[in-house]
Amino acid sequence: MDGITRLLHEHMLRYNWVGFYMLESGATPPMLVLGKFQGAMTPHTRIPLNQGICGAAASGGKTVVVDDVSNDSRYLACSIETKSEIVVPIFVNGKVVGELDIDSHFPAAFGKEDRELVEHCAALVGRRMEKLR
Ligand code: SME
Numbered sequence: 001m002d003g004i005t006r007l008l009h010e011h012m013l014r015y016n017w018v019g020f021y022m023l024e025s026g027a028t029p030p031m032l033v034l035g036k037f038q039g040a041m042t043p044h045t046r047i048p049l050n051q052g053i054c055g056a057a058a059s060g061g062k063t064v065v066v067d068d069v070s071n072d073s074r075y076l077a078c079s080i081e082t083k084s085e086i087v088v089p090i091f092v093n094g095k096v097v098g099e100l101d102i103d104s105h106f107p108a109a110f111g112k113e114d115r116e117l118v119e120h121c122a123a124l125v126g127r128r129m130e131k132l133r
Contacts, residue, residue, distance in 0.1 A: 022098035
């Protein structure tokens with residue numbers, strides 16, 4: 001996960017913050033906890049499933065792409081520079097265990113190819129975690 005955040009942050013010029021949030025095991029209510037990340041420190045180190053774009057992606061089990069975060073009432077701000085965001089859930093044996101979250105300083109930074117790349121990275125983590133369990 002550390003390698004994925006470093007590679008994406010270094011090589012994808014519009015990926016200005018790249019990080020994982022993982023579901024805390026056994027927590028009630030369920031909570032996303034900040035894991036490995038690259039970029040500025042965020043105030044959102046713990047996110048309940050009913051908050052943020054992160055909460056929406058994890059609770060819905062679907063990729064969420066937001067082209068303009070200022071137009072999305074779910075958005076929890078990390079940086080005033082952030083304009084767009086993608087959050088991709090990570091599945092282990094069909095269940096969401098966490099997600100890969102990327103913020104960009106550019107509006108609508110995440111097109112079809114970005115979505116495929118980020119979903120591929122999230123799937124790599126899910127498959128690795130399945131093997132380790
Ligand atoms: N913007 C996210 C919060 C996490 S930061 O982007 C790092 C959200 O709305 O859930």
